Amino acid sequence: MEKVLVVGTGLIGTSAALALREKDVTVYLCDIDADAVRLARELGAGQEWTGQDVDLAVIAVPPHLVGESLADLQKQGAARAYTDVASVKVDPIADAERLGCDMTCYVPGHPLAGRERSGPAAARADLFLGRPWALCPGPETEAGAEQLARELVSLCGAKSVTVGARQHDSAVALVSHAPHVAASAVAASLESGDEVALGLAGQGLRDTTRIAAGDPLLWRMILSGNAQPVAGVLDRIAADLVAAASALRSGDLDDVTDLLRRGVDGHGRIPGKHSGPVRDFATVQVVLRDRPGELARLFNAAGLADVNVEDVRLEHSTGLPVGVAEISVRPQDTDRLADALRFHGWHVPPVPATHQVSQHRSQGCPR
Structure with a gap:
């Protein structure tokens, strides 16, 4: 795959374009919003599309516009294969079929990644790293089209998951x-x-x-x-x-307790770091001052101690110039990390032995 067209330069489209540019793929950009295309170009996401033929067209528009966009692109013969990134699949596929699209070269897709912010300014080349990316090929999908879609997922650093549209x-x-x-x-x-x-x-x-x-x-x-x-x-x-509200009013908290327990069990089913099984990690708390470079110093101290940070959470103290970082590490690394941080001047509260290992779910360090 040498040339890709990204239609829609919002968060997902521009992030995919940035990821592809890092792998030296030629990327063309198209959007009804000229300002969005201009900003995406300035960010290094690619160049404006003027009708060039490409290997793959990535349709990054709202779900209800996917079918129409696919039909228009296919009429122009824009690409050898087409995919989309809409967060729902059944309706866009139905729209594409209704509009007479060629379904043999279309691979519906959905990267399970995003941010609270939107638009090209929020885009990141690493947005999809380690994330699942659903692909929903139909029975008529040609192998070459599916191969190109999987190559897109791989180049963006994501993990492809084949699943039916309704599922x-x-x-x-x-x-x-x-x-x-x-x-x-x-x-x-x-x-x-x-x-x-x-x-x-x-x-x-x-x-x-x-x-x-x-x-x-x-x-x-x-x-x-x-x-x-x-x-x-x-x-x-x-x-x-x-049911929980009713139980609280009656004073019989059995239903509430049952809900809390089921919540713990459900939370425990969420895949852990790198989509692997959940692991138990110890948590080391560190008091942070609200000043530039604190997190860099913190991670540097962990690196000098040869301790891998599995996850980190920040808790801010409202109205105070300090916060607390909760660093998750392997239980056997707890004492070494705490000693190293204290040596470098950090205030590390003691970790009670009975609470040292937590049922913490590592999702990897935030970037």
Whole structure:
């Protein structure tokens, strides 16, 4: 694959373009928003498309526009093969079939990666590293088209996962779309909170509501394309919440305890670092000052101690110029890391032996 056309220079399209440019693939960019193309070009994502033939066209537009874009590109004979990155698959495939698209050279796709920010300015070449990338080839899909789609995934550093379109939509309803709505519901409840309540907010609330900062209009389009599967998951979540509220009012907390336990079990099923099995890590807490270079110094000290940082979480202290970094490492590395950090002047609270190993889920260090 030498030449790729990216149609849609938002977060995902521009990130894919940047990743491909790092692998010396020639990338052409196309978008109805001329300013978005201009910015993507300035970021080094590629050059503007003026009709050149390419090996693969990556359609990075909202789900309801995928079929129309595919039809237009195929009429122009733009590429040998086509894929998309929409977060739902059943409706775009149905649209493409209805519009008479050639389905033999089309491989529906969806990278499971993103950010709360949108647009080309938020794009990153490493956005897809280690992430699953769903590919949903149909029975008529030609091997050459599927091979090009898999090459795209590999060049972007992601891991291809073959799945049926309907199974994909049910899966993302459970692990992505419904959680976003649930997080938005929690965040929306904060609108009625006073300054005292919000001043007491901790890292747990930030973690729970982080994804609620996504673009509402974009998420409206995503949810409308996967409405029934998402509604089913939300019905189950709502039933659990109603039962918990009823139990709290009655004072019989068995149902609440059961929900909390099932929550622990469900959390335990999320794949760990590099999509591998979950591992137990010890957590070392370090007090950070709010000044430039603190994290760099922290990681440098860990490196000098020959300790691999499996994960890190930052908890900010509201109104204070300090925070706490929770560093997850292998249990056998705990004492060595703590001693090294203290040697370099860090304040490291003692780790009680009974709490040294936590059921922490490592997802890899944030970049």
